[in-house]
Amino acid sequence: xxxxxxxxxxxxxxxxIQQQIMDIWLKNxxxxxxxxxxxxxxxxxxxNAVKHGNQxxxxxxxxxxxxxxxxxxxxxxxxxxxxxxxxxxxxxxxDFENLDKPSGRGIxxxxxxxxxxxxxxxxxxxxxxKRCSINA
Amino acid sequence: xASDATRLDVQTVDGVTVARFVDNRILDEAVIQVVGDQxxxxxxxxxxxxxxxxxxxxxxxxSAALGKLINMKKKVDASGGQLxxxxxxxDLLKIFKVTKLTKVFDIHKDIEKALKAF
Numbered sequence: 155x156x157x158x159x160x161x162x163x164x165x166x167x168x169x170x171i172q173q174q175i176m177d178i179w180l181k182n183x184x185x186x187x188x189x190x191x192x193x194x195x196x197x198x199x200x201x202n203a204v205k206h207g208n209q210x211x212x213x214x215x216x217x218x219x220x221x222x223x224x225x226x227x228x229x230x231x232x233x234x235x236x237x238x239x240x241x242x243x244x245x246x247x248x249d250f251e252n253l254d255k256p257s258g259r260g261i262x263x264x265x266x267x268x269x270x271x272x273x274x275x276x277x278x279x280x281x282x283x284k285r286c287s288i289n290a
Numbered sequence: 291x292a293s294d295a296t297r298l299d300v301q302t303v304d305g306v307t308v309a310r311f312v313d314n315r316i317l318d319e320a321v322i323q324v325v326g327d328q329x330x331x332x333x334x335x336x337x338x339x340x341x342x343x344x345x346x347x348x349x350x351x352x353s354a355a356l357g358k359l360i361n362m363k364k365k366v367d368a369s370g371g372q373l374x375x376x377x378x379x380x381d382l383l384k385i386f387k388v389t390k391l392t393k394v395f396d397i398h399k400d401i402e403k404a405l406k407a408f
Binding site for chain 1: 315317318319320349350352353357358360363364381384385388389390391393394
């Protein structure tokens with residue numbers, strides 16, 4: 155386990171956690187080519203958990219875990235204390251009638267840049283994975 | 291926390307306002323808020339109508355930043371103006387392609403081509 159921590163639902167806390175995880179990825183040799191994609195997915199996942207999952211309620215926690223698996227796979231799990239949601243019911247932001255809506259693109263971006271994006275049945279736990287180049 | 295420092299380098303070229311993003315990653319919520327506010331001021335406070343957003347320095351942006359860009363486009367359209375974009379790196383263009391926002395924005399390869407569109 156590279157990182158495991160829970161934090162209160164605050165965007166500044168979230169930014170601090172994001173930076174800590176980025177520093178750990180860098181320290182563990184994750185390549186410059188993979189870091190921006192991972193940071194984008196981490197930002198989207200944390201923002202969704204804090205804003206949509208926990209509704210910015212500071213009494214609710216977001217739990218983040220990050221692993222570097224044997225096959226150079228980075229795996230991140232983000233769990234909030236919200237009611238959960240069904241990702242299949244989120245309006246497709248790429249549909250013509252939704253193109254000019256200013257929100258709802260986080261999941262699309264995570265799926266585009268990660269190898270795998272999964273939600274648990276309750277819809278309050280996100281896991282994303284990406285196979286990375288690791289510098290020795 | 292992001293400072294309220296200028297996050298857009300604004301110049302006028304041939305009567306068109308060229309706003310170049312200073313940050314290379316527009317991911318952090320606080321940065322996105324300031325970038326959005328500074329973009330909106332170009333239209334709301336400065337009354338500018340012909341604007342090109344130059345992404346030369348930008349490596350990545352989040353869905354929240356895309357939301358600000360969409361609102362900026364709506365503001366410019368509502369004012370009867372025109373908004374162009376240019377100098378998007380391949381990784382950044384991928385973000386616009388996977389979200390199909392290439393259908394919403396007027397995206398050009400470089401500043402010369404963006405200016406010719408006005």
